[in-house]
Amino acid sequence: MKLSLTKVVNGCRLGKIKNLGKTGDCTMDIPGCLLYTKTGSAPHLTHHTLHKIHGVPAMAQLTLSSLAEHHEVLAEYKEGVGKFIGMPESLLYCSLHDPVSPCPAGYVTNKSVSVWGVGGRVEMTASKFMAIQQALQPDWFQCLSDGEATCDEATSIKRARKSVDRSLLFLDNCLKLQEESEVLQESMIIGVIEGGDVMEERLRSARETAKRPVGGFLLDGFQGTPTTLETRLHLLSSVTAELPEHKPRLICGVSQPDEVLECIERGVDLFESFFPYLATERGCALTFSFDYQPIPEETLLQQNGTQEEGKYVDQTKKSKTTSCNREMTSFEINLKEKKYQEDFDPLVRGCPCYCCKNHTRAYIHHLLVTNELLAGVLLMMHNFEHYFGFFQAIREALKSDQLAQLKELIHRQAS
Amino acid sequence: MAAVVSPTSLESAPRIMRLVAECSRSRARAGELRLPHGPVATPVFMPVGTQATMKGITAEQLDALGCRICLGNTYHLGLRPGPELIQKARGLHGFMNWPHNLLTDSGGFQMVSLVSLSEVTEEGVRFRSPYDGDETLLSPERSVEIQNALGSDIIMQLDDVVSSTVTGPRVEEAMYRSIRWLDRCIAAHQRPDKQNLFAIIQGGLDADLRATCLEEMTKRDVPGFAIGGLSGGESKGQFWRMVALSTSRLPKDKPRYLMGVGYATDLVVCVALGCDMFDCVFPTRTARFGSALVPTGNLPLKKKQYEKDFRPIDPECACPTCQKHSRAFLHTLLHSDNTAALHHLTVHNIAYQLRLMSAVRASIVEKRFPDFVRDFMCTMYGDPTLCPSWATEALASVGITLG
Secondary structure, eight states: EEEEEEEEEEEEEEEEEEETTTSOOOOESSSEEEEBTTBBOTTTHHHHHHHTSTTTOSSEEEHHHGGGGGGHHHHHHHHHHHTTTTTSSSEEEEEOOOOOOOOOSSSSOSSEEEEEEEEEEEEEHHHHHHHHHHHOOOSSSEEEOOTTTTSSSOOOHHHHHHHHHHHHHHHHHHHHHHHSSSSSSSSEEEEEEEEETTTTHHHHHHHHHHOOOOOEEOOOSSSSSSSSSSGHHHHHHHHHSSSOOTTEEESOOOOOOHHHHHTTTTTOOOOOOOOHHHHHHHEEEEOOOOOOOOOHHHHHHHHHHHHHHHHHHHHTTOOOOOOOOOOOOOTHHHHHHGGGGGGOSSSSSOOOOOOHHHHHHHHHHHHHHHTTHHHHHHHHHHHHHHHHHHHHHHHHHTTTTTTHHHHHHHHHHOO | OOOOOOTOOOTTTOOOOEEEEEEESOOOOEEEEETTTTEEEEEEEEOOTTTSSTTTHHHHHHTTOOOOEEEEHOOOOOOOOOHHHHTTTTTHHHHHHHOOEEEEOOSHHHHHHHHHSSOOOOOOOEEEEETTTTEEEEEEHHHHHHHHTTOOOOOOOOOOOOOTOOOOOHHHHHHHHHHHHHHHHHHOSOOTTTEEEEEEEEOOHHHHHHHHHHHHHHHSOEEEEEEEEOOSSEEEEEHHHHHHHHHSSSOSOOOOOEEOOOSSHHHHHHTTTTTTEEEEHHHHHHHHEEEETTTTEEEETTGGGGGOSSSSSOOOOOOOHHHOOHHHHHHHHHHHHHHHHHHHHHHHHHHHHHHHHHHHHHHTTTTTTTHHHHHHHHHHHHGGGSOOOOHHHHHHHHTTTOO
């Protein structure tokens, strides 16, 4: 694996990660996102419908919470989770938790971490964790870690320190076990930066984790709680400053467009793509513009459109909250609203996705009102494509030194 | 394409079916329907897409599976989103963006089966909407009006539907009323050049009543006939006899549509009895319950026995699900909350049904339909003695003996 930076501007890293995958010839662009999956499948989508989407990321995110309980089956299968789920060509990253489903706190011990599957709690020591990874054989996996420093209202220094200590211990154990496993030689451990909201602990975590032979870093504990991301951005910059340039930085729990840009400016490379999924689940379509270079007439139209949309959105629903919030954001429209009943426009004019090329807002509205399964399929197709398009726009803006325009455009739509 | 006819009479109703081959033993036929949205090979199974959607699979997926005709429900669509909106959307084809053929039923069956407070009079069916409580009357005229707005290629008459388990004078009343309603539908039909109105033979399980209905309805020169009032709670023995009676009295040069039939065995037997078109919610509904259709029956994939079964549902099946996924993965996915699991099975089950009909048709064209039937029954039941007796009898009645 080789990370090459094309340029770094205002803290934002633009580049490519090359020589990825079992065959060593896959590439990923950064900044970028990972395809969000539930139990090894993009939500609502079969291989057929997934591949109608343009710009699907080269790497998909699997969650241990959905797969740990199937350890036995995967071990017997032997050929790895990629083949099992029908995505043998995709790069795979296995995270501990599902960013969308909060897990009960209080189950991390010095020796184990728990995840929650359909069948209940799965407790994992480092050995069990690595045994599961052996059965999965992902390209990258998040190391076992203690992410609960930020679970309580006020992070105590003691708890923050513990999260760092435990995570480092888990990391060293897992690295050792990896050395002893032939199967896992091709997989890369992603070190997890913990430390809650305590600067000293965050720095310690970053410095210590960076000393280990990890393939990349996951910035944990910056995700949505009543305290928004904003108050943690300072911590984030300090953390990434301690990390080596040539290894990727992932962040979990952050997926909303405005937050994504804030994190990119602070040295983050890769994001989860659960935001389009959350929008889908509330019957919404992403409609925010990322066209930072529109031709003049279109600017006016789009602005009017945005303003008009803004007028109807219930003020109590709009809130600048973090990604895991289930409430509708200002980046989307709610197709359940009666006003879409006779709207024969596509979800987003000019969008090249399957849904926008073939269907109307009126049809999606009908599917939602009648509780039809196809609503989820079509919205997911649009929302993923729109979101992946956003990331492409970020990369292009960085390339042409126009990120400020894109940022301004996104911020205009964020409230 | 339907020929242009004068709006006042259907005396020269178009022959929309062309017979390609007939079994020399049984009554099985292979043919081709010529419909406004393209040709359809028969015998054909039509998946049911009740509310302008095929339950979780896209129009493109359905097209890729080879489906060329599917169903929409007038009752559901008449309530939501309503005929006016659909007309604005360029008909049901435009609304759901389906390029091939659509058949809509009249709403009659749903009236009776879904609505507890429905009342049938000579006028029509009076019912209370389950969504907003409003009272409406679905008359033959209104049903045709809605279907004209929907623009489906085949539309069904409003019939007076009684459950096949009902006996007594109600059955006779319903049969005669259905004839009168057929005439009202024909008179009300505004678009005979673009939409083919089918009659529905009623008469319950009474051979005399059914024969009367057949005699009367076949005097009306409609483009096709459906065999209705069956596929309810009746015994299979009664079921096949009514189907056989119906096909023996229906014209050969018009399609015979057996409503509500979709189990594999039933399809094969009823093709032998001379039916050309079928619809049923079963394959798509059972998919959403985790059950995959295979030549030997079905696989309830949620069951533990499939947890480590790394084979595809059917190694002979060319559908996307079988090409990419194992039973074990589908089992895992079915136990999650990812709806993709249901879609995988819907795709497969539709593929199964279409492939079955394709195979049936090929065997008729290649003059080996009786052998095909024997092979099919053998695969499904193993021994001829294990074959359901009604099927054995029905097949025997048209000259096909098993084992």
